[in-house]
Structure formats: structure tokens, C-alpha cells
Amino acid sequence: MEEFVVLVNPKDEVLGLMEKQQAHVNGLLHRAFSVFLFNDQGEMLLQKRAEQKYHSPGQWTNAVCSHPRDGESYYNGAIRRLKEELGIDAKIEEKFNFIYKADVGGGLWEHELDYVFTGVYNEEFQINVEEVESVRYISMQDLDQELADHPERFTQWFKIILEAYKHHF
Template structure:
């Protein structure tokens, strides 16, 4: 299998080069990433349990999907591609916010990412790729927050870091969607 390259970036998300994905995580270099949050019509978040065989964070619960754009690939295309590759879902995603983090992982790797976060609402059922995910479930944001407080070790470091923003960002996302729909009516 060919090595997968990711896009190295500066703190303003300007591309500075490319490098093999594992090497980037070993060296802790800042690179571009995408994160997807799929909510259902009941406003519950679809969580993914990462496949136990993943090279890091296997078996932990996280956002619906995540990954890295290929060089010359847009973040939206990368997010939609990864959602299909991991969860078998073809959905249109909306960009919601960006953030940066530098988080050590338990196996000596580092997630130093400039992340582009996408949301969508869908009641479509996923078709899991077993190389990517072991399980999935829906949960309310309040229930997820309670789980995080009780057992944070069950979740990926980037999900723990990002989740604090999700309730407010979801409210803004829904307000924007409701405004667009009321204008269209």
C-alpha cells in the first residue's frame, strides 16, 4: 500500500509542504485535518468507536469521522470522502468552525492538527468499514457530556478537546439552518 501524504500547514492553515502521515504524527508536526459530526433529526450526535486495530486510539469513542485531506484536495471533499470511507455515508457537509490543537497520544504519537470541522443532519444509517470503525451509536450532547465527565478515557483526545465547543456550535448551526429555511419558505 502506498504511503499516505498529508498537508503540512502553518498556524494560519497555509500549506507549507507535505509528508507521510505516520511520520507527521511521530514528529508532532502541524498538519491539516477534517472532523465530521453527523446529527440525526432528534439532534443526537452519531459517535464512532474506532476500530481496535487502528494504529492509534483503537477502541475509543470519537466524533462521527475524521481524517486528512490529500495534497490538492479541498477540506470539504476530504471530509465527505472520509465519511464515506469510514461510515459508508454519502452526505453533503457544511463547514462550521476551525481549530488547532497539539495533543499527545498514548503511544508516543502526537495529534498536532489544524482542523476543519463539518456538521450535517441525517437519519441515514451508516454501513461501517470494519477497518475503520467497530461500532456506532447516537447520543444526546448532554449524555455525551456526562459520559466524558465519568469516563474520559473512553474517548479520543481530539474529541475531548473539541467537544467543549460542539453544543454552542450546534446551536448556531441550527439557528443558521432555520433562518435559511424560513427565508426560503
């Protein structure tokens, strides 16, 4: 099934729809959301992207990052993808939004108006193996060290969004 993203201008005004991969080839600004989940110990949940993903396969990233569908709110899209990727229902809240552009390799770009949500989750996961290889929690200190030692293990957008998150908190 072809997936489409919602193209927008920097004011989040809709310009139209485009097939997801084509939007990433063209580097056009589109709507996105990112979810950062933490456990009660303050550790961040990371997911390792499945090897069959068309870009950034096998790399670690935040709990969920995806795109709202046409007519779907950022929040509802984030809730949908938590269920589709991780098999969970988590209480999340919007924290901030920003625009970024990242070269994700293979001639593809993430150019997104990204709404960032956070939440706390301590239950079990039912991961969708077509989307996610594995999940793990990590302390912020250990995450910073791993990012410094092995930045290639993480998605480009995660590094950008994490810095924006730290700037806001």
C-alpha cells in the same frame, strides 16, 4: 499504501507533505477535518475506532476525523471519508476551524489545523470494519455524563474538538 498529510503553518500555508505516522510522531502541524453528525432528535453520532487502528484503537470519537489529501479541499476530504468509513453520503457544512495539539499516547501527537463540519443524517450505515467497530447516537446530555464518568473511552482530540464546538454554538 503510505498516506501523507499536508504540513501547514498557522495561516494554512502549505509547507510540504509528510508520511502520516511520521507527522504524528514529530507533532507537526497539518491539515485535518472533523465531522459532527446529528440525527433529527439532536443526538450526536459517535464511532468506535477499530481495534487495529495504530493509535486510539477502540475509543469513541466523532462521526469522522481525518486528513485531506494533497490538492484536496477540506470539504471534499470530509465527504470522501464519510463514504470510506461509514458508507454514507451526508450533506455537511463548514462551521469553524481552529488549531489544537493533543498527546494521543504511544509517543504520538495530533497537531492539527482542523476544519469542523456538521450535518444531519438519519439513514443506514455501511461501516468499514477496518476503520470503525461500531456507531451509535447519543444525546448531548448523556454524552457529557459519559465523558465525565469515563473520559478514557474517548479520543483525546474528540474531547478538545467537542469543547471548541460547544464554544462556537
